[in-house]
Amino acid sequence: MVSMQPCTLCREARIAARRKRVQDKLAAVRAQAQAAARSADASAATSQQQPVAAAAQQQAAPGAQAGLGAAYPKAAQQVAESQRRLLRLRHRTTHEVTSVRVAADEAEAAHRAAEEQLRQELRGKLLDEAEHSAAANAQVAAGWPPLFDILVPQKLWGAMEEQRAACEAIIASKDALVAELRGALRSKDEEYVRLLKRQASGIDTLLTCMGRQLAEVGQAYSDELEAVEAALLQERGELLSGNQKEGTAMLAARAQAEQEFTEKWVGLELLAGALLFGLRQS
Incomplete structure (x- = not known):
């Protein structure tokens, strides 16, 4: 009995030592697997955040650069x-609108020049008539005084x-000058009526033109x-499609990594079970 106790103690010590070594190996394998999983999660999170950050930067860049060229x-x-088409349209329609005013200004300038010339002519005639009169x-x-000295009736009648x-x-x-002035006044009245009609037409x-410009510019x-x-x-659709494809690829890579990790973990568990079974059988 005394000789069997040390052998039993040695066997139990060996079994305990083997179990400890197996547990240490399993702990090391678990730690390695957890580290790999954390690394995969970190890389996946980083790859997911990169498109979002890039999109945010691309959306912020146009506001800072006053343009859409970088992102869109x-x-x-x-x-x-x-902008080029609208600029050409505004230039054309504005020219059409302003051409009406330019034509009216030219007609008014010609009318005033003719009026000034007529006024100068009438003034000259009035001055000439005043001098002649x-x-x-x-x-x-x-x-008249010499008539008082004429005594012969026939001569007096002739002088008178x-x-x-x-x-x-x-x-x-x-009377001729008055008639001419009255004719000018009548022509001014008629011209006034013509000017009213011309202004109404203008x-x-x-x-x-303004209504057409408003309609064309609004429609444009x-x-x-x-x-x-x-x-x-x-x-936007292209960006969403690209992001969706990228996300799908990342999820597929994540699923594949998880599958590989699961298979590796199952293999390690089977190996550990086999080792434990072998230790128990020994």
Whole structure:
């Protein structure tokens, strides 16, 4: 009995030592597997955060750079083309609207020049008539005193007829100038009516051009906005599709890594079980 106890103690010690070594190996394998899992999780999280950070930077860059070229090249190109088309449209429609005013200003300038010329002509005629009338009146006034010295009735009648003819000539000259001034006044009245009609026609033309410009520019802005929105939606779809494919690939890689880890873990468990079974059998 005394000789069997040391052998039993030695066997139990060996079994305990073997179990301890197996447990140490299993602990080392578990630690290695956990470290690999943590590394895989960290790499997956980093790869998932990178597209989000890149997208955020791309969305923030246009605001800082005042453009969409870095993040949305197609949309930026569409915006540039839309701006060029709208600029040409605004230039053309504005030219059409301003041409009405330019034509009206030119017509008004020509009208004022003609009015000034007519005024100068009438003023010259008035001055000439005043000078001529003053000279004729002086001549008629100078012809009256000699009549008192004429004693022959026939000569007196002839001299008076000459004076009357001179007075009638003065009156006729003044009547002609008055008739010309009245004709100018009537023409001014008629011209005033024509100017009112021309101004009304110009205003109608201007309103028509402005309405057409408003409709064309509004429709152009709507069309260009839809084109830019379509370009942005297209690029958004492409980005979403790319991100979805990238996420699917990452999930597949993660699933494959988990499958490999599970298979490795199961293999280690089977190996550990076999070792334990062998130790128990020994």
